[in-house]
Amino acid sequence: MTEKNILVTIYAELSAAYGPQHWWPAETPLEVVVGAILTQNVAWKNVAMAIANLKKAGLLGVDRLAAAPLPELGALIRSTRYYNQKAERLKGFIDQLQTKYAGRLDNLFALELGALRQELLGLRGIGKETADSIILYAAHKPVFVVDAYTRRIFSRLGLLPAGAGYDQTQALFAGNLPVDVLLYQEYHALIVRLGNRVCLARQPLCLHCPLASRCPQLPVYEKNPV
């Protein structure tokens, strides 16, 4: 069996076990961008609170965000942990959007994938994962999103070396999956779902995990819920 088949098969198994994940949980592309920045190193539950606050305050628009005072913005997204940094990064993105793209995400997303990625990576507070999340879930262009779960899980499965970095991990998926936006979107969502539910407390894959039979270590953590 080839590597390609393994990655496709794992996707099929996760998909069968968990079903459609409905990612990204957002109503507009701007909401995806905001969520992508806010979710850095924070549980999504905390981000959801912040997004709800922004919506309630009517700030979830380019012009409204641009006009919002930094302290007010920070207060609304307080639940996302590094709220001062994130408030600045949010406004930094909006500022660039207004100056270079007439405040329209459409214009920014009209760039070629590679150019768009470089543009996003040039902004403060947007690294590879955040950039790729925006590209995949807001701009709907085919980049595979890599996060900590992806590296941890696929290293343990023996498909990546232990210390694999972002680019190497991304290359594994990019090189062995058909180029398909919806597939990339769903695969990453399923990986996060798996990481959230099963790989608790940095524990390896365990019983009740759809991939348990593939885990070379097979430690048994019975307390872990499905």
Added chain:
DNA sequence: ACCCAGGGCGTTG
């Protein structure tokens, strides 16, 4: 009282 979440950046060695 701990532990850790859907990272990124600047500073060291």
Added chain:
DNA sequence: CAACGCCATGGG
């Protein structure tokens, strides 16, 4: 480039 420290909330 790896290994730090920093940022600084909320739920389990």
